[in-house]
Amino acid sequence: MSDIVNWLNGYVWSPILVYLLLGIGFMYTILTRFVQVRYFKEMIKLIFEGGGSKAGVNSFQSLALSLGGRIGVGNVAGVATAISLGGPGAVFWMWLAAFFGSATSFVEITLTQVYKRKIDGEYRGGTPFYIENGLKLKWFAVISAVLTLLVMGFLWPGVQANTVALAMQNSFGISPTITGIFVVILLGAIIFGGVKRIARYSEIVVPFMASAYVIVCLIILALNFEKIPSVISLIVTSAFHLNATFGGIIGAAIAWGVQRGVYANGAGLGSETYESGCVEVSHPAKQGLVQAFSVYIDTFLICTSTAFMILITGMYDVKPKGMEPITNKLGEVAPSLYTQLALNSVFPKFGADFLAIALLFFCFTTLTSYYYKAETTLAYLRQNLSVKATWPNHILKVILLGTVMYGSVKTAATVWAMGDLGTGALAWVNLTVIVLLTKTAMKVFKDYEMQKRAGKNPVFDPVKLGIKGADFWENEYKEIEQNQPKEKKII
Template identity: 40%
Template sequence: MDYFTAVTGSLNTFIWTYILIAALIALGIYFSIRLKWVQFRYIGEMFRLLTDKATISADGKRGISSFQAFTVSTASRVGTGNLAGVATAIAGGGPGAVFWMWLIALLGGATSFVESTLAQIYKVKDKDGFRGGPAYYMEKGLNARWMGIIFAIVITFSFGLVFNSVQSNTISIAVNESYGLNRLTIGLILAGLTAVVIFGGIKRIAHVTQILVPVLAILYILLALYILVRNITVLPDMFVLIFESAFGLREVVSGGVGAALMMGIKRGLFSNEAGMGSAPNAAATAAVTHPAKQGLIQTLGVFTDTLIICTSTAFIIILSNEYTGGLDGISLTQAALTYHVGDWAGAFVATAIFLFAFSSIIGNYYYGETNIDFIKYSPISLFLYRLAVLGMVVFGATVELEVVWGLADLSMGFMAIINLIAITLLAKIAAAALKDYRLQKKEGKDPVFYSDSIPGLENIECWDTMPEEEMKKRQG
């Protein structure tokens, strides 16, 4: 296992140092400029769209709403990355890692808009409503099914298997330290609960996460706010520490600015997923009248994840100064909360991470399912995938933290590289969709998208052609 960890570590260093960090920042800037900083100009519209109802199909079925699709993707975002991932970033990169997490989220908002809008444009119908994601826009937008199949394999392995082992690993460590329960037993219990949900389909997943995610996030944020208010006099010093550490002006960990940048961007991407190609799978399930609506909703998800929830965890840890004591992962978050509010915090974090990470497992599972369907629908393949998910949940609960995080970084890196290539080539279509949305809003309309709203658009399955009357209005 030590050899395996060393190999994944070397591959991670190469991929992230020489390819991904520069690509994520450069493309985030490119998309922001091309879309005229959509992630900031449309903040108010993002919140308004959360109340949009799902459209009803011709056969009378109501699809997944924007809010439900938002919570499925947020279920995957809001989990281990927010509590344990932030802790590993600060433990490995110091307080400066928080700055780089903020930066990648602010730039990643535009990246998230592009990938989620494309997922809506190229979505397809299935028995539950719609499905889609990077594999689908690679096949239909780039005419590169081979590329879509590669991505589908990578995301199924990454989310359904590797990332779910990260979630169960964090749960098992937290629960074991707080309650003394055997980690294998925890894994088996978690696998049983997961089985109950994943055999119920996307609508049950949407229902469960719609209840769990907002409640858990609000409770956790309220606790963080309480801690910040109690420490309000030292907040200015904390911000100074974050910025000085980010640029190497104050040495906090070995590696200085390089460690802060690397850990901040890696853990930021793991948590908010902007550009990774995962959230578009959830975005595609929404029944909306215009693709840009879901693009804006998913951009809000990036901000919710990193700027609010991850930042809450970061402040709790930095204000405690526990990150200098050699702790890592969820153990560091538990220690920081215990420092602020007492011994009961360990049990609170164990309970919270159980529910956060469980909701992440549900969301992660769906990403794999929809991509298996893309390759070739097969009840046997789906059944075997579900068993593999349950197996990795048990595996993750029993192995060391370094093993699952190393695998996660590696698989996440491959996913992001493939997806970033695709959305760069298709960015003009997302930009055209945003322009169409903006023009209709300017006319006082509730924007509606058609398969011929963008000239030259091909391989569109789920959007009607523009009515003749509407076409004449636009031409005249």
């Protein structure tokens, strides 16, 4: 099976996709006149705006839910793997992909809000919804939904479970089978409680676990402050063929930096659109800005902390695929354990144990996020097939839990290859769609800017903008407009 997956990855993850991810992000950066820079303060402000009801959640809950999906093993094991396969220079390309990807994320999340729906009393949105309502291609929307269901329910969960199982075995000697059973039991208790329980869990756990991880990373950086300039120099020189040791693998640095960076932050994949569809806001661009900010948190804070910790301590090897190892200090140690070794080198025993527990939380919140995305696409398919019964949801839960158990006991190489296949497949579909809907996204963004300049709290009216297919907003516009606070002149 692994041979087939690797063969497919060779086509899905061709250099074309890598440069498309960078190029489309650059295009949106220019079209929005650097929205990810100009609206930085607004992004932070909007996190704490947005209502919540039985039908939806507020912006902070959505951000926590999204970060629960973004902040996972991709930020720990994924960064380590990028360094192992692409050298230190991969970190630079991860940064660049995140900067441009923030603009891409703004576009895809804005489109999510434009074309969201209300299904079974809850707000739902995501890639299939804006394909059907924006492009009027229902068959393509169904394919996208099925693909997302496959990725979230089968291809990605194994990556999370496998990394945690390895970490727990390395730190505490716990069998991967035992870890898998433990995660399955706890995950089942959460996902059988519905989206509200998932959102509540994420808003409490995500900020805590992310903060604890960053604090430990900052302590390590502070203890090795004098090495930071040399690490930055190593990253930059390795990214541009200027480093004698790692400069010769610039192609691998770009490929793995972008690939692992996108897996970590989700920008351009459409994988982070589902949480944003359940948010109550007065204008789609508001949620677009909130989620654009989450890319910064994910990559520039969490991923960078991991990368610096690994590079400062020297706990890594560079072994590009198809080449002889450039360094082999650690022997046959799996890249997913580099971060654990880095922590342990500064905090003997405590470091490895802390990361194993942190990874358990990272994995757990990410898996709950995967379930929510899968459930949303299933809701879309059920609505289109007029299936009112809830038994498909129960089958989905069983499959996801089974995949977690499977991933816990399989080899790391197999589950990562399956995860990469899912990432690439989602990217091809979503990038194609958002490019075709660029005109709509820019129209919505310009409307938001015009209302802000007029001193208004922006409210979205698709009829006024000539946007068709935004049925939710056409029906809800008047109610939203009536509930807006009195306008205040912005000086």
